[in-house]
Amino acid sequence: MKAVVGLGSCGIAAGAGKVFEQFEKEIGAKNLNINLEITGCVGMCHLEPIVDIYDDEGNMHRYVKVPADKIAEFLDDILNKGKSEGYLISQIDKESQEKQVKIATGRCGYIDPEDIEEYLANGGYKAIEKCLKDLSPEEVIEEMKVSGLRGRGGAGFPTWFKWNAAYQQNETPKYMVCNADEGDPGAFMDRSILEGDPHNLIEGMMIGAYAIGSEEGIIYVRAEYPLAIKRLEKAMDQAREKGLLGKNILGMGFDFDMRIKAGAGAFVCGEETALIASLEGERGMPRLKPPFPAQKGYWAKPTNINNVETFANVPWIINNGGAAYAAMGTEKSKGTKVFALTGKIKKGGLVEVPMGIPIKDIIFDIGGGILNDKAFKAVQMGGPSGGCIPAELVDTSVDYESITKTGAIMGSGGMVVMDETTCMVEMAKFFLDFTRKESCGKCIHCRMGTKRMLEILERITEGEGKKGDIELLEYLAVQIKDGSLCGLGQTAPNPVLSTIRYFRDEYEAHINDKKCPSKQCKNLVTYTISEENCVGCTLCAKNCPVDAITGSRKEVHIIDQELCIKCGKCYDVCKFNAVIVE
Known part of the structure; x- marks a missing residue:
């Protein structure tokens, strides 16, 4: 029997670390014949901690929301009855x-990310072996062209085109860089891949490096991902020990x-x-552009940059053929896309679906x-650089x-779901505040324009909006887009423009009626x-923080009304619908 505990960041946050510790204690104390292993996130973050039990016949039984303090009973039930119904x-x-x-x-969510043997047993490093034995760099690039894989970092630029541009450069050395920074609020696609299958990224980068003629790769990963960094470092060490990284692979x-x-x-x-500047020790x-990174990138040498998800598709494409990948998706958007589902959603987590699927599904x-x-x-969709897609376009x-036609963008894959209680003006303010803070300050349109837009949104949400504010927001948005050098400034107004486009009535209610429709x-x-409804139970008075x-x-x-701080505690605790919000 084998027990596998999901130890991605989401699982650990939900208590999976303690679950693993309790399994170790019980197995050791009772000398049970159970192999205990770990895995990454399978995507069902809302069900963590997740434990997969493999019986002696190899059948897998998945248990969810497994509590650490019930492991003894849980194991006893499984060993005696074969399954623990309450957690299936x-x-x-x-x-x-x-x-x-x-x-x-x-x-x-299926292999141990810290064990290269499991990756090898599941077809790992077969794709790079195939490239080195059977395919020239030109043929690898052609396979990527046939696949139709577009960059999953946001812009959706054809992967083969970037690789080919770097391949065509005669200058050396060349660099293969992975952007694993993942800065969008609510996005965790790359993190889950790094934590759950780091060798897949390594192999994808190796294939890209072979295609363009690079001998050095750099993974630029945010320091806030310590588990991802730890597992990446371990994976690289293991690959070197196996002769899969280094000289004469x-x-x-x-x-x-x-x-x-x-x-x-x-x-x-x-x-x-900006990433290249940071790599060089400069401020990001x-x-x-031009010159483009493929011409003069890291240390002014030919450089190719893709994100984690892009590289993670590459080994599959080489193993199965570009045509097989292109068979999924739409005419211009091939393959699959990973999304992080967050917000007002019942089953938050990670999903991977074929391109072309409706948002509704x-x-x-x-x-x-x-x-x-x-x-x-x-x-x-698209994070701070994206926009809000309304229910009528689901x-x-x-x-x-x-997605671009709606005023949003695909982005790296964040999906923040909003319900009827979400104020769209407040939502636009949240994302604009983020981009204002993250602006590097190089372009005055981005640095000052986002600040001015934010000030207007703050006035509107505070009940001080005035006639002409909507039009001023639209004017500033165009100026910021036209006057910004990079994608951050060029897309920063998107959340505001999209909410004005689809929810203009909410802006007008805030400004003209001094009311927030979403309350x-x-x-x-x-x-x-x-x-009529108040029964004098005193529950609201007891819970009011300001009396x-x-x-x-x-x-x-x-x-x-002079003392009320609008915290909503009275509304939350009232059991008789006596508290009215207007």
Whole structure:
């Protein structure tokens, strides 16, 4: 029997580390014949801690939300009855996994990310071996062209084109760089791959390096990902021990090694020239293009940069053929895409689906729908650089062109789901505040323009909006887009523009009526107590943090509007629907 505990960051945060420790104690104390192993995130973050039990016939039984303090009973039940019904994964959750097509995340949650032998046993490093034995660099690039793989970091630029541009350069050395910075709020696609299948990234980079003629790779990963860095370092050490990194790899005359650069978590370093500047020890600020990194990148040498998910698709493409990859997806958006589902969603986590699937299917079929069965309002795609797609466009196909038409972008794959209680003006303010803080300051339009836009949004949400504010936001947005050097500034106004486009009535209600339709902006809501519904239970008064509520027991209570801080605690605790929010 084998027990596998999911120890990705999400699992550890949910208590999987303690679950693993309790398994060790019980197995040791009772001398049980159980092999205890670890794995990464399988994508069902909402069900962590997850434990997979493999019986003696090799059948896998998945258990979810396994509590650390119940491991003794859990194990006893399994050993005596063969299964512990209370924690078995539901059929619905099983089906949500079966609706996905996993390529980049195919091994995540199933193999031990800290054991190269498991990667090798599951077809690992066969793709680079195939390249070195059977394919020339030109043929590798051609296979990538046939696959139609586009960069998964946000821009969606054809991978083969970037590789070919670097291959065509005669100057050496050449560098193969992985952007693993992942700065979007709510995004954790790359982190899960790094933690769950680090060798897949290494192999993908090796193939890219062979194609362009590079002998050195650099993984630029945010320092806030300590577990990912730890597992990457271990994977690289193991690969070197096996002769899969270093000199004369597989005895085929190919030299390639790599190292990790821990970044400080600057969002602007998602832009490739800013990332290169950071690698060189400079402040992360974008440079003019051309020359492009393929011509003059790291230390002015030919450099190729792709993100984690892009590289994670490469070994599969080489092993199965570019045509097999191109058979999935749409005409212009091939293959699969990994998304991080967060926000007001029942089943938050990681999903990988074929391009072309409707947004609706991801949110409702795989994600289980909206939390607490509230009405779906919008989904934010593309992070701070993206936009909000409203409920009426939920049938939009997930492909680069269709998403762009809505005013959002595919981005790296964040999906923040919003329900009827979300204030769209507040949401736009949140993302704009993020990009304002992350602006490197090089371009005055980005540095000052985002600040001015944020000030207007703050006024609107505080009840001080005025006529012409919407038009001024739209004017500033155009100026920022036109006057910014890099993608951060060029896309920073997107959340504001998209919310104005689809939710203009909310802006107008904030400005003209001094009301927040979603009842979220504190300065624009009023809490009162209904005389008809109040039974005088005193629960609201007892929970008010500023003693703004008065009234005797079994009498109608009153809220002092001058003292009320609009915290909503009275609304949350009232069991008789007596607290009214207007």
